[in-house]
Amino acid sequence: MSNEEPGPSDSASVDIDSSQDFDVDLDDVVLEDEEEENQGLFDDLLSGEPIFENKEVLRPSYTPHELPHRKEQINKMATILVAALRGETPSNILIYGKTGTGKTASAKFVSQELESTSQKYRVPCDVEYINCEVTDTQYRVLAQLANKFIEENERLIDEWLADLRELRESALEDTSAFDDADFDSIDAVDDRIAELEADKAEFETVPMTGWPTDRVYSVFFDAVDYHERVVVIMLDEIDKLVEKSGDDTLYNLSRMNSELANSRVSIMGISNDLKFTDFLDPRVKSSLGEEEIVFPPYDANQLRDILQHRSDVAFKADALTDDVIPLCAAFAAQEHGDARRALDLLRTAGELAERDQSELVDEDHVRQAQDKIELDRVVEVVRTLPTQSKIVLFSIILLEKNGVHNVNTGEVYNIYKRLCEEIDADVLTQRRVTDLISELDMLGIVNAVVVSKGRYGRTKEISLSVPIEETEAVLLSDSRLGDIEDVQPFVQARFDN
DNA sequence: ACTCCACAGGAAGCGAGGGAAA
DNA sequence: TTTCCCTCGCTTCCTGTGGAGT
16 A cells, blocks of 8 residues: 555656646747747637537536436336345346437446445445447456456455554554454454455456466456455447357356355346347346346437437537527437437537537538538548458449449459459458458448349349548548559449450 | 359358467 | 467358249
């Protein structure tokens, strides 16, 4: 404990010092060279009456303290999880609902409440959150959990050690300190301290990769079972985990309880996909789905409520015209009642209004925001695509630009091969290109439908579902694809065949 | 009723690249 | 150093298939 204190504060002070030095340097430069021009660069922007009061509450990362229209689901979760506070194992829970229906927000809210209540009543209870879209293999889930619990155990041991040392100090002066404690001599306390320190030294963090999975499992198991507690493991986007690496993880987690001596584990799965349990082993399915909670999509009225709630905090009074919120709600309701989308729209509309130096957010800004969000998403997705996918997408664009709609896989592959030769990239097999096209389909960049043309075989009919000019521009900004100068020959070759 | 196209997409497995342990 | 282990992108080999043409 005592040796920790100087450490962080030391390094922190160094950081501050160095950054201050840096600032001073910068200021000097600016003052010398460009005083005039820089004056007022931000002043103009600042002088416009800002529309926002607190933009943070419109961001997806913000967890509200109140979730309108989700009382029922939250109460149900709480009634199930309250068992944890009595030291019993809560039933496993499965939560279903489309994106932006408040699943994650509600679950996080409940788990925060659970943890704070458990502290109040001094019942050991931990909630661990894992997003399975990021952590999508058994190894990684177990490793992440293991490390979190090791960290938690170390923190606990430090706490206990501090208590014990305090007890030891006071006992040295007056043995009556042992009256309320579990120890009756200094030696006993010393033994316990030594024991805890040995335990702490034994913990080893799990590396990102390298270990056999069963070893990770046993480290995780020991870390959880280190002392008495109830553990709730929240697996967000659990369907992604099952899709990618099967149900082994869930099987292992759900049968843990029968082997744990001190602690109890309960799983809370959150899924976008109502049918993902179809792929599960029946045993896993029944144990996981002990309790199911469904989050229905919000309707336009509910979305309006939510937006109203947040906008009261987010915007200055009277910054919105009357039709802004209903319009955001209506747009988002079309997108299967996605509240995240609705908030995004509202925030972007506000930003656009701010950029216009307008004092009011109006209907027009919302419509612009609708387009902007979609375009931004596409640009970002396309920009970060791997090179091979970019080449495939570019092939599709070339065909589309030359008036060939509903292209099939074979045609795309032919153009793709020529492009690869041109820019000296590896040529992948058609099998692989099929997969890349499916990925583009899932990202919503193209639309690929399997159709049968009878005598003329079965293939995918592929069409672009994003604006062609902008997408092409993004692709050409890639250094490798930028080399392609004359594209005509590629498409021309197609008509020659 | 049967054929047969042009693929879709599953299964297995390879090899490079991350890393750990002996 | 060698030997394991996990992950990822990819290939090879394969079986499956809707429906126009016959």
